[in-house]
Amino acid sequence: MKIENVQDAALVRRYLIGDEKGLEILITRHKQRVYSFIFSKVMDRDITEDIFQDTFIKVIRTLKKGKYNEEGKFLPWVMRIAHNLVIDHFRRNKRMPKFQSRNDFDIFDVISDGEESKEYEMITSQVHEDVRRLVEELPNDQKEVLTMRIFKEMSFKEIAQSTDVSINTALGRMRYALINLRKIIDKNNIILTR
Amino acid sequence: MAKLYNESFPEPVKPTGPKEETVKFLLNFSKALSVTRYKNMTFETLNN
Numbered sequence: 001m002k003i004e005n006v007q008d009a010a011l012v013r014r015y016l017i018g019d020e021k022g023l024e025i026l027i028t029r030h031k032q033r034v035y036s037f038i039f040s041k042v043m044d045r046d047i048t049e050d051i052f053q054d055t056f057i058k059v060i061r062t063l064k065k066g067k068y069n070e071e072g073k074f075l076p077w078v079m080r081i082a083h084n085l086v087i088d089h090f091r092r093n094k095r096m097p098k099f100q101s102r103n104d105f106d107i108f109d110v111i112s113d114g115e116e117s118k119e120y121e122m123i124t125s126q127v128h129e130d131v132r133r134l135v136e137e138l139p140n141d142q143k144e145v146l147t148m149r150i151f152k153e154m155s156f157k158e159i160a161q162s163t164d165v166s167i168n169t170a171l172g173r174m175r176y177a178l179i180n181l182r183k184i185i186d187k188n189n190i191i192l193t194r
Numbered sequence: 195m196a197k198l199y200n201e202s203f204p205e206p207v208k209p210t211g212p213k214e215e216t217v218k219f220l221l222n223f224s225k226a227l228s229v230t231r232y233k234n235m236t237f238e239t240l241n242n
Contacts, residue, residue, distance in 0.1 A: 020221065020224060020225055023220075023221065023224050024221055027217055027220060027221070028217070031211055031212050031217065032209075032211045035209055035211050035212050036209040036211075039209035040209070045209075045210075048209070049212060049213060049216055052212050052216060053212075053216050053219065053220065056220045057220070057223060060220065060223060060224045060227060061227065061229075061238070064224075064227055064228075064229040064238075065229050065236055066229075
């Protein structure tokens with residue numbers, strides 16, 4: 001494990017036992033990187049400031065609730081939260097396009113050509129990739145039922161016949177697959193909607 | 195006499211890092227936030 005990660009982990013532990021200095025050092029240490037990451041996506045200082053603040057509010061709340069998984073990966077975890085909030089920001093803006101008054105008004109800023117932007121294509125492809133990875137985390141029997149139902153669109157009767165179990169068992173496996181997926185999503189603060 | 199104007203180009207925007215007040219807000223938020231657990235429930239309280 002890298003020295004930097006060990007130090008982060010130690011600071012998180014300090015913070016978890018009530019030492020606020022731990023958080024201060026963590027924010028000071030990573031603020032530039034997190035801020036630059038957000039800025040590189042939204043290209044607006046005020047929005048970056050808001051998303052940066054929301055990111056660390058989520059970090060603080062998760063830590064205080066004891067929901068943070070100590071795996072020596074503090075910064076990637078924070079970046080992931082920031083990334084999800086950036087996606088939220090673009091999603092909100094798509095629902096409610098913002099009109100900014102400028103001297104060099106460009107009508108194409110406010111009307112769409114009906115095609116998905118590259119940005120949204122990237123978001124969609126990332127969401128799909130995340131779902132694929134999540135499904136891979138499931139136990140084999142649940143993964144099998146979920147794949148047949150969702151991706152192959154088979155009925156539960158067909159699934160039951162194909163996997164040689166009763167319909168109730170197939171239904172139960174599907175139910176547990178969904179419960180487990182939700183658990184992983186909540187635990188890792190993953191956002192899978194657009 | 196004709197007035198001369200310089201055409202000024204906008205400076206390239208560089209990320210400068212969060213404002214000091216944002217960091218201060220986060221540290222104060224952290225100090226004010228307390229989390230209480232009761233059975234399966236979690237309660238958040240902001241003590242300002």
